[in-house]
Amino acid sequence: MPYVPTAVSTGFRVLSAVAPPLAVRLAARTFWHFGPPAPVRPADRAVHDRAARGTVSVGDERLVTYRWGDRDAPAVLLAHGWKSRASRFAPLVTALREAGLAAVSFDGVAHGDSTGRRMSALDHMAAIRAVHDTEGPFTAVVGHSLGGLAAGLALADGFPADRFVSVATMTGFDALAGAFLRLVGMPASLHDRFCDHVERTFPGDVRDIRTRVDLVRHPVPARVATLFVQDDDDRMSLPSGAPLLRAAVPGSELLTTRGLGHTRVLDDPAVVAAVVAHVTAPRPATARR
Structure with missing residues (x-):
């Protein structure tokens, strides 16, 4: 927190x-006051430095993008949360690479090494679409906190991905x-x-x-295989919201944890393994378009 x-x-x-x-x-x-961007954690520095960097424009702002892995490998887009940055996904990036996938992320407006002074969920949605246009396509999207909210709304608006993982996401x-x-x-x-x-x-x-900006009113389409992850001790994204999100998406799954809070859930090996298992699982024949 x-x-x-x-x-x-x-x-x-x-x-x-x-x-x-x-x-x-x-x-x-x-x-709207974000203050200084969050620094790269020492534990994340090695993964952060290995990324191939790029830039993408969103309105008047320039966002920094990060890619880990080959361009011909299936790619997963990672959308960070409020007052965070792309490098916060370092444990998941490592696990995705070990599974043979590429990982792509970005620093949102006013976050990390990107420009800007303030960011809304709508700005984050615009960034997700812009990163898709330059670094996509993506087989799956993983979002944490505000990133999960923005990614879910982007999927509701037609963003093309087959799988979605929403970690510690607010309902709206x-x-x-x-x-x-x-x-x-x-x-x-x-x-x-x-x-x-x-x-x-x-x-x-x-x-x-x-x-x-309401993921219950505008849910992720049922065609997108969705996993919600929620910790019972999260004081930012209250646990009471997770069942509402799951109920809004037929066929979705809910993984609950305890004692990890709002951000440490991203470091938990069991959570990381569950996310990788979800994004690499074969799609059921009935879900194919």
Whole structure:
């Protein structure tokens, strides 16, 4: 879970009690402030440095892409989460390469080595499509947290892939907002006011963001073999959302873990093995187009 200084969370709690409108406005500004990009973890450095790098444009921003493996090998696209970066998938990249697959990822807008100052789920969806155009096609997509939400919505919009793994993914914008409010210490009573304010001020004059960014209302197509992975101790992506996501996608599977939280689930050998098994499993004859 991203770290929030105690002084910040205390300030938001006090302000929420004495001046709710001001608390909502300041929280909305904070919501878009990503701060310095996350560094590459020492444990991930060797994998990060082995990648073949490229760039892709999304609007006015230049995103850095990473490929591990041959271009003629079946490729899996990896979409990272909020305040993360491509290198965070290092254990999975290693396992995919050992299975004979190529792995492709990217640093989202305002993340890692890419440009930009703020990123939404819609920006992440646009990045996924742009990376497909330069590095695809992809046999499968794996997304973590916000990356899972964006990848799922992209699949709902027709993004071409046969398999999908969603790790620690929120159900939609409301769940993402709820995670943020818990993180900064604001009460649930201000949830709707906060969401409405963000929706009114969303970049690009996008409307109906609470409905549009919702993986239950806009689920992954049943033709895409889908695995949801959820840890019972995840305080960012609450476990209560996973059954809703699974129910929205007929035939999907749910893998639950315990004690790994929101990000350490990406390092767990059993989870990595389950993800590789899912993306390499043969498609049932009834699922072939």
